[in-house]
Amino acid sequence: MTEDPFVAHRSLLFTVAYEMLGSAADAEDVLQESWLRWAGVDRSRVGDARAYLVRTVTRQALNRLRTLARSREDYVGEWLPDPLLTSPDVAEDMELAESVSIAMLTVLETLRPTERAVFVLREVFELPYDEIAEAVGKPAATVRQIARRAREHVAARQPRVKVSRSEQRAVVERFLLALRTGQLRELVEVMAPDVVLIADGGGLAAAALAPIHGVDLVANVLARTNQVHVAPLTTTPVWLNGASGGRIEIDGEPATAVSLVVEEGRITRVYLVRNPLKLTRLDEPVELAR
Known part of the structure; x- marks a missing residue:
């Protein structure tokens, strides 16, 4: 048939x-x-x-x-x-x-x-x-x-510099480690001076309501991420939308999906998806094709 x-x-x-x-x-x-x-x-x-x-x-x-x-x-x-x-x-x-x-x-x-x-x-x-x-x-x-x-x-709006899969993964893993351990200095070193953080909570999870600009402000916001939760925070590298990204869990439950733009070895964009309604596709890979 x-x-x-x-x-x-x-x-x-x-x-x-x-x-x-x-x-x-x-x-x-x-x-x-x-x-x-x-x-x-x-x-x-x-x-x-x-x-x-x-x-x-x-x-x-x-x-x-x-x-x-x-x-x-x-x-x-x-x-x-x-x-x-x-x-x-x-x-x-x-x-x-x-x-x-x-x-x-x-x-x-x-x-x-x-x-x-x-x-x-x-x-x-x-x-x-x-x-x-x-x-x-x-x-x-x-x-x-x-x-x-x-x-x-x-x-005019997309990143100009392409990075290899291995470089992207290395930067992502370094970022996730610094995030999990709250190492402010390491976060600053892995991000570009003009880094921008954009978070999506949808009114259902704590998230900045507007983009945050500049490495010091972004690093401070990220360093506080694991300080406001009593339950343990874990970070896992995952393949997210065709690139190396991260999954953050709190007390075993998915809390944030992390996507990064890396240019010349530094992170220039941090995307944090925290809206729980958008975290339902992180357990089973989705088949994409063209």
Whole structure:
């Protein structure tokens, strides 16, 4: 029996929806809506099932993204994407790993919905302009202009320097050790002078409501992390969104997901996801594909 195309391409479809939405729960909802639509389609009239399904998921994700844009205006504090536990295989595909990184998804959040869809479909999944045009309901010429603007927007905001997996992991492990032991001096040494910390508590967990700038302020905030809890704090290196990151547990329960941007051996961005509703994907690796 031939596998249903939706099942065969599910990892790809989830990745498309997740990169457009930054939320695993919303991506799953989009896949459910898309599956219901697919179930009612006359398959004999579908020439390319993969392309058809990507278009369907894109349209559903665009609808959801426009709704989310309004709700996120009322979000308490800084909003960060859902962290995903991923396998080392995702990190081996450098373009995929970069596209699903917390840093990149945070940049994509600054794009308009259609710009985000066009950027994801073109730059990450390398779809032809005519297919993207059909997915977003715009002429191909317009899509080309949108793609150019989105590329320029992202390029101006994403980290310039790429680091090896081994260097990223070494810096992450050094950071997690300093965090667990509360070593202020070590935290200062591992971070760049102009480091920025962004934390997402969603009003459900303690977190800074605005970005914190500068190594001294950031180090002091981080050093206090393990001083305010009576229960033991543990830190574990994990593969997070295609890169080496960290998982912090308090009394055995997940409390924070840590994602770092490393440039020239120093940390320039610290992302702390503390909203408990966003820490549900840290036990089982999520399959991503493109």
